[in-house]
Amino acid sequence: MEYLADSHTMKTVDNCSIQEFKIPSVVLMERAALGVSVFLKGLITREKSNKCIKTVCVCGSGNNGADGLAVARQLNENGINVSVVIAGTSEGTEEYRLQKNIVSNLGIECVEYNGNIDFSEYDYIVDAMFGIGLSRNIEGRYAQIAEAVNEAGEKGSVVVAVDIASGINADNGQIMGVAVKADYTVTFGYKKTGIMFYPGATYSGSVEVVNAGFVPENVLHNKVDGFGRTFTYTDDDIDRLVVRTSDSNKGTYGRTLIIAGSKDMGGAAVLSASAAYRSGTGLVKILTHEANKTPLLVRMPECLIATYQDNKPLAAELKKDFAWAKSIAAGPGLSMNEVAAEITRSVIEINDKVRILDADALNIIAAEKIDFRGNAEGNIIVTPHLMEMSRLIGKSVSDIKKNLVQCAKEFAKEHQCICVLKDARTVVTDGTNVYINSTGNDGMSTGGSGDVLTGLTAGFTAMGIDAFEAACLAVYVHGKAGDIAALNRGKAGMTASDIANAVADAIKR
Ligand SMILES: NC(=O)C1=CN([C@@H]2O[C@H](COP(=O)(O)OP(=O)(O)OC[C@H]3O[C@@H](n4cnc5c(N)ncnc54)[C@H](OP(=O)(O)O)[C@@H]3O)[C@@H](O)[C@H]2O)[C@@H](O)CC1
Numbered sequence: 001m002e003y004l005a006d007s008h009t010m011k012t013v014d015n016c017s018i019q020e021f022k023i024p025s026v027v028l029m030e031r032a033a034l035g036v037s038v039f040l041k042g043l044i045t046r047e048k049s050n051k052c053i054k055t056v057c058v059c060g061s062g063n064n065g066a067d068g069l070a071v072a073r074q075l076n077e078n079g080i081n082v083s084v085v086i087a088g089t090s091e092g093t094e095e096y097r098l099q100k101n102i103v104s105n106l107g108i109e110c111v112e113y114n115g116n117i118d119f120s121e122y123d124y125i126v127d128a129m130f131g132i133g134l135s136r137n138i139e140g141r142y143a144q145i146a147e148a149v150n151e152a153g154e155k156g157s158v159v160v161a162v163d164i165a166s167g168i169n170a171d172n173g174q175i176m177g178v179a180v181k182a183d184y185t186v187t188f189g190y191k192k193t194g195i196m197f198y199p200g201a202t203y204s205g206s207v208e209v210v211n212a213g214f215v216p217e218n219v220l221h222n223k224v225d226g227f228g229r230t231f232t233y234t235d236d237d238i239d240r241l242v243v244r245t246s247d248s249n250k251g252t253y254g255r256t257l258i259i260a261g262s263k264d265m266g267g268a269a270v271l272s273a274s275a276a277y278r279s280g281t282g283l284v285k286i287l288t289h290e291a292n293k294t295p296l297l298v299r300m301p302e303c304l305i306a307t308y309q310d311n312k313p314l315a316a317e318l319k320k321d322f323a324w325a326k327s328i329a330a331g332p333g334l335s336m337n338e339v340a341a342e343i344t345r346s347v348i349e350i351n352d353k354v355r356i357l358d359a360d361a362l363n364i365i366a367a368e369k370i371d372f373r374g375n376a377e378g379n380i381i382v383t384p385h386l387m388e389m390s391r392l393i394g395k396s397v398s399d400i401k402k403n404l405v406q407c408a409k410e411f412a413k414e415h416q417c418i419c420v421l422k423d424a425r426t427v428v429t430d431g432t433n434v435y436i437n438s439t440g441n442d443g444m445s446t447g448g449s450g451d452v453l454t455g456l457t458a459g460f461t462a463m464g465i466d467a468f469e470a471a472c473l474a475v476y477v478h479g480k481a482g483d484i485a486a487l488n489r490g491k492a493g494m495t496a497s498d499i500a501n502a503v504a505d506a507i508k509r
């Protein structure tokens with residue numbers, strides 16, 4: 001697990017370290033700058049050519065600019081050719097004035113940006129215009145500099161961003177007018193949430209987190225409200241999955257019911273059910289329209305199948321299958337007819353099982369304005385993509401995309417549920433804790449990928465993993481399976497079936 005921080009949390013970590021624990025600001029800054037200069041020195045040392053490397057630090061007048069000035073001093077100390085371009089227009093922070101004074105005293109070349117600098121004459125450009133203090137869109141001289149740096153980047157200069165690429169909103173990854181496109185970002189303490197989300201993720205390039213000497217995590221947990229509540233997973237977290245034991249039987253690993261597939265959309269049931277089996281679940285039953293029974297059994301002989309018919313009473317059949325299952329997923333390919341609506345309402349009414357509501361179950365909830373609430377014994381996990389979320393909350397897709405965390409949190413709080421808001425960077429939240437996913441790729445933008453995630457989530461919850469953790473793990477494993485499928489098949493040619501099959505490799509231990 002890796003903790004992430006938005007700008008507010010990070011500023012509170014700064015303040016806590018400086019004001020409460022009396023670590024001088026310049027001490028933190030020296031460590032932070034050293035992270036950048038050591039990283040840069042590493043890049044320069046790996047250069048094959050013998051030419052004289054030229055570097056430039058482009059500095060704003062806040063503490064991000066002060067970091068840039070400290071980096072310039074440290075590079076100079078290491079015999080690296082460095083100059084400074086002053087992008088800032090104001091007198092600057094106390095730290096900025098201090099660092100600028102030292103740089104002048106040392107005689108390091110330091111010029112005001114005058115519109116005539118060709119940044120492409122530098123091999124390395126350190127972007128230290130704005131960090132987590134960016135508070136509005138970039139305009140005027142700053143925008144000109146960002147564009148000039150990007151032009152140089154296109155011509156081959158390597159751009160290293162200090163803390164975050166200037167112009168990227170540190171919270172949601174959106175571009176504030178214009179942004180510097182970095183090849184690398186050296187970020188301090190914790191990866192900023194804006195580095196996780198697109199387009200920030202693309203503008204950050206490859207990201208290195210360095211310890212800037214803030215107070216330790218055990219202290220931050222107590223002192224900084226919200227610290228540690230936003231996080232991402234790494235491969236180590238796969239160890240959180242259920243460990244199999246030699247003396248087990250299929251009953252040990254849970255039973256899940258997947259309600260999917262209408263008359264015209266049987267394939268969704270296959271995708272969800274195969275992912276549920278690949279997740280390690282003991283037994284998977286599909287409840288589907290009777291038209292799908294024979295093809296499903298041919299495709300998936302390991303599945304149990306229950307069927308429903310149009311216009312036949314359903315309640316007794318549903319009750320039996322609900323009682324059998326430890327977790328229930330409903331929605332993939334279900335369609336939006338009256339039977340599907342009856343099924344959705346029945347699933348919502350059960351309150352002692354974990355339920356996963358996806359696709360058409362969510363569309364029915366939106367269309368019929370069905371209210372629902374999860375509870376401690378019977379949590380509900382909803383897995384909308386942006387369009388489904390838009391139908392549920394009546395906001396536009398672009399508004400939701402800019403505020404993924406906030407929208408998902410509000411929804412989770414209102415419905416006391418777990419919200420998995422699916423996008424290129426999926427967010428999972430119970431209203432308080434926020435998981436931001438980093439696995440997956442654009443090869444997964446293919447029909448049926450979401451059905452695979454539903455099946456995985458159903459499988460993990462059936463095995464008894466806590467619902468929030470199961471949802472986070474499912475999203476992580478789903479993306480990892482997508483990455484494996486892309487490696488094997490290529491992003492263009494991979495299908496949702498490839499993702500479902502790759503789940504086996506993704507969780508292999
Ligand atoms: N000791 C510490 O605290 C440590 C801090 N660290 C470093 O400090 C960074 C945060 O520094 P920061 O808080 O000074 O903010 P920063 O990102 O430099 O920008 C603020 C400046 O930009 C200005 N400004 C904002 N938006 C603007 C716009 N659109 N267009 C024009 N101007 C704009 C704003 O002006 P104002 O809004 O006041 O007019 C202000 O002058 C952090 O990312 C990390 O790198 C590390 O060294 C670790 C220790």
Ligand SMILES: Nc1ncnc2c1ncn2[C@@H]1O[C@H](COP(=O)(O)OP(=O)(O)O)[C@@H](O)[C@H]1O
Pocket residue numbers: 359385422423424425426439440441442443444445446447448449450451452453478479
């Ligand atoms: N560019 C991408 N990068 C990472 N993951 C992606 C990308 N595009 C799609 N995905 C993932 O694929 C899944 C698509 O789900 P969804 O839109 O519900 O598909 P479907 O309705 O076809 O089953 C989501 O889990 C989403 O996060």
Ligand SMILES: [K+]
Pocket residue numbers: 064127128129130131161162163164165166
């Ligand atoms: K920066």
